[in-house]
Amino acid sequence: MFLVSIEGIDGSGKTTLALKLVERLQKTGRRSLYTKEPFTPELTGMIERLGWNDPVALTLLFSADRRIHVKWMEEQNAEVVITDRYVHSTIAYQSAMGIEKEWIALVNSKFPQPQLTVLLDVDPNVAVSRIKKGDIFDFPEKRRLLEKVREKYLELARGDTFLVVDANRPIEEIQERVFTYLLERLP
Numbered sequence: 001m002f003l004v005s006i007e008g009i010d011g012s013g014k015t016t017l018a019l020k021l022v023e024r025l026q027k028t029g030r031r032s033l034y035t036k037e038p039f040t041p042e043l044t045g046m047i048e049r050l051g052w053n054d055p056v057a058l059t060l061l062f063s064a065d066r067r068i069h070v071k072w073m074e075e076q077n078a079e080v081v082i083t084d085r086y087v088h089s090t091i092a093y094q095s096a097m098g099i100e101k102e103w104i105a106l107v108n109s110k111f112p113q114p115q116l117t118v119l120l121d122v123d124p125n126v127a128v129s130r131i132k133k134g135d136i137f138d139f140p141e142k143r144r145l146l147e148k149v150r151e152k153y154l155e156l157a158r159g160d161t162f163l164v165v166d167a168n169r170p171i172e173e174i175q176e177r178v179f180t181y182l183l184e185r186l187p
């Protein structure tokens with residue numbers, strides 16, 4: 001399983017990109033799968049009820065959700081899995097809330113690391129203008145976090161498995177750049 005994670009703050013364009021990548025990969029004959037986090041309805045509901053005030057609980061809930069998600073991914077027998085959010089979401093968001101990123105990484109250390117992580121980098125003001133109405137996670141205290149979350153993502157994105165993309169660019173340009181970059185790295 002070649003695992004690709006798409007990361008970025010709310011409204012950065014992750015879902016739009018992830019779905020297009022899967023659509024184009026399937027046309028190349030590869031068994032490709034779109035998925036997202038949070039994954040399980042049960043844990044998503046607990047997170048929604050909890051809100052954005054307890055970063056320890058959020059770290060544990062998102063990580064427990066991920067354990068169930070990883071087992072499901074591995075059962076799908078896909079050649080390429082594109083996940084809309086993964087480990088780096090927990091590190092970026094919950095470290096922006098004050099949790100040590102080393103602890104978050106330790107809690108997530110048993111999960112497969114992505115072969116590629118695409119970070120869609122965008123100004124929070126632009127991103128917030130794109131957030132869909134009725135987003136169940138659109139808490140005011142989370143909107144105030146987004147600048148710090150962006151900084152945390154950029155600190156993380158120094159590794160060679162990251163591709164940082166300017167998410168202010170047109171959708172089609174982003175999709176073409178990421179698809180080309182990914183094809184060059186797929187077996």
Ligand SMILES: Nc1ncnc2c1ncn2[C@@H]1O[C@H](COP(=O)(O)OP(=O)(O)OP(=O)(O)O)[C@@H](O)[C@H]1O
Pocket residue numbers: 008009010011012013014015016017130131132135167168169170171174
């Ligand atoms: N590069 C772009 N330029 C302009 N608009 C974009 C771009 N990418 C996505 N959008 C639009 O922004 C909105 C949010 O996109 P999308 O749902 O893909 O973001 P997201 O990162 O998955 O959001 P969230 O994390 O809140 O679920 C959509 O209306 C989408 O069409």
Ligand SMILES: Cc1cn([C@H]2C[C@H](O)[C@@H](COP(=O)(O)O)O2)c(=O)[nH]c1=O
Pocket residue numbers: 010037038058062063085086089090091093094137142
């Ligand atoms: C996986 C994960 C997500 N979050 C945050 C990021 C978003 O604000 C919401 C839900 O994500 P969506 O893309 O809007 O559906 O949850 C987080 O704080 N920590 C995580 O591990």
